[in-house]
Amino acid sequence: MTPEMTPLLPTDRFRFECGEAVPCFNACCRDLNQFLTPYDILRLKTHLGMTSGRFLGEYTVIRTGPQTGLPVASFRQEGAKDHPCPFVSPSGCRVYSDRPSSCRIYPVARLLSRSRETDQTSAHHALLKEAHCRGFGRGREWTVAEWTENQGVAPYNEMNDRLMAIIALKNRSHPGPLSLAARHAFQLALYDLDAFRTQVFENESLRGFHLDPELLEQAKTDDEALLRVGFHYIKKIVFGTDAEAREAAQ
Ligand code: SF4
């Protein structure tokens, strides 16, 4: 059933509570159609102490967006008929401190729009009410800012906004499906960070690519810095006009 969406202004308040006391506990962690952003994957694989390659192989499927050709990661659905999330347990989420952004922010939806004139993006919010969710009208009242602060959404928003900027750039500069090589580069640099690190530091695939040396040094051991490098790489080499760097990277 399509969720009911109500626009939320910064001053609007909603009453909501989630936890073991709600009668629908864990109901939202089944029958998933849950997309995972690069930052979701980074947090989950770190939480589980796995390489990105192993995490992607065990817990995700990557499909190709039919219109865009972009790789889209989502949780692999378990065999049970109600398709539970691989991390749901009777006592709740097994990866709670590093759960994906969409799990965190629910029941709020964050929508980005970009001005054609200024190229600036702005965020709007809405309250998403799904029939199975019984958390509404319980607990305390929240504004969007209070809820997102309480759920630790800020670092996810920052990285997810970078992803959205790249997708907007792709749609402007490369409308239609991506080439296989560009799709592979996107998947490597944004989803499979451990393999990307090998490419960058052992195979020197960023040779000739001008990048903040401090960020690059940090990226040797810090996955968040490496993901920032990945965003720069995709933006400039795959979707941008950095032809010199593109040649150097081949
Ligand atoms: S990651 Fe956690 S909160 Fe999100 S769907 Fe899975 S079990 Fe539920």
Ligand code: SF4
């Ligand atoms: S369905 Fe709603 S209230 Fe119930 S566990 Fe999920 S988010 Fe919480």
